[in-house]
Each structure stands twice: as structure tokens, then as C-alpha cells.
Amino acid sequence: MKWTAPLAVAAAALCLASIQAYDECPEGFIDFADVNMSPVCMSFVHENTSWHETRNHCKSMNGDLGQLTGNLHQKVTHFIKHRPEFENKTFWIGGSDVTMEGRWVWVIDDTDIPRGTPHWFPCNGSEPDGGSFQNYLGLLPPGYYFHSLNGYGFRSGICQLF
Numbered sequence: 001m002k003w004t005a006p007l008a009v010a011a012a013a014l015c016l017a018s019i020q021a022y023d024e025c026p027e028g029f030i031d032f033a034d035v036n037m038s039p040v041c042m043s044f045v046h047e048n049t050s051w052h053e054t055r056n057h058c059k060s061m062n063g064d065l066g067q068l069t070g071n072l073h074q075k076v077t078h079f080i081k082h083r084p085e086f087e088n089k090t091f092w093i094g095g096s097d098v099t100m101e102g103r104w105v106w107v108i109d110d111t112d113i114p115r116g117t118p119h120w121f122p123c124n125g126s127e128p129d130g131g132s133f134q135n136y137l138g139l140l141p142p143g144y145y146f147h148s149l150n151g152y153g154f155r156s157g158i159c160q161l162f
């Protein structure tokens, strides 16, 4: 029932078309859930497109860009690092501060993305940076931490079913 509660709120707030529940991930998606939990279905797309185009691609798969909260970020990072086909690839995920500069939210449900460790690029504590020129969230190697980026870059993407 993990799926329905947040989605009912999101659907009420954003008039989403439908509420879906998954017993297992459809073909093309990988389950990142902890054992015995509802599926967390993610798909890695190598579209090499802008944030918006990648998001549209996720929507065409009945999903949206990924919401890498909690240890899901760590699990996805671990997965990427162990797949040679992802070497040097950068990924769009579903965060933005385009609605209000400096307020980073997950676009799927408008929830806040906490600053700092463990998610944001921590080297010198400088991410997010770039102000109103960098309003979209991505993962960059080698660490795959969160980076604020210009949305027009050509990148791969991480889609998720909600």
C-alpha cells in the first residue's frame, strides 16, 4: 500500500490521470525495493536528451524521472558503478528548483529535497550551485551525487514508476 497513500495526495494536488499499483516491475524496469517491500521500478534510458525530453520519455513509459530519496540513491549508484555500459554516463533525475529558485523539490510530488550530505555533491559543499542557470537535477560520475545542472545538457536518464 506504499503506492497509494502518496499518490492519492499527488493525484489530488496535481490531477494525475490514474493511480497504478505494481506487484512486480514490468519488462524493462528493475526492482530496487528492499526485500518483501512493494516494488520500486526503475529504468535507465540512454536517450542523450535534455531534462525535459528525458522526462517526456519517462512519461511515455507511464513513469516520471526518478525520485532518489533515502537509500534508493545509494542503491542506484551502486548499480550504475557495477555496469560497464554506464561508464562515464550522466543521468537526469526528477528534481528541479525552476518553480522557486533555491527550493529544490521532487517534481513527482513537490516534496523538498534536503540539502547537503549524503545526496548532494559534497566535495566542497558547493552543490547546488549555478543559481537560476542550473535548475535541474542530475547525477554525475564518479560519485553520482546530486548536481544542479543546466537542463539543456544531453544526458541519459533514470525513469521510475510511481
Ligand SMILES: *[C@@H]1O[C@H](CO)[C@@H](O)[C@H](O)[C@H]1NC(C)=O
Pocket (backbone or CB within 6 Å): 048, 154
Ligand atoms: C549527444 O548528443 C549531442 C548532440 O546531438 C552530441 O554532440 C553528443 O556527442 C551525444 N553524446 C552521446 C554520448 O551520444
Ligand SMILES: *[C@@H]1O[C@H](CO)[C@@H](O)[C@H](O)[C@H]1NC(C)=O
Pocket (backbone or CB within 6 Å): 087, 088
Ligand atoms: C571514460 O572516461 C575515461 C577518462 O576520460 C576514458 O579513459 C574512458 O575510455 C571512458 N570510457 C568510456 C566507455 O567512454
Ligand SMILES: *[C@@H]1O[C@H](CO)[C@@H](O)[C@H](O)[C@H]1NC(C)=O
Pocket (backbone or CB within 6 Å): 124, 126
Ligand atoms: C567548489 O567546487 C566547484 C567545482 O569545482 C567550484 O566551481 C567552486 O568554486 C568551489 N567552491 C568553493 C567554495 O570552493
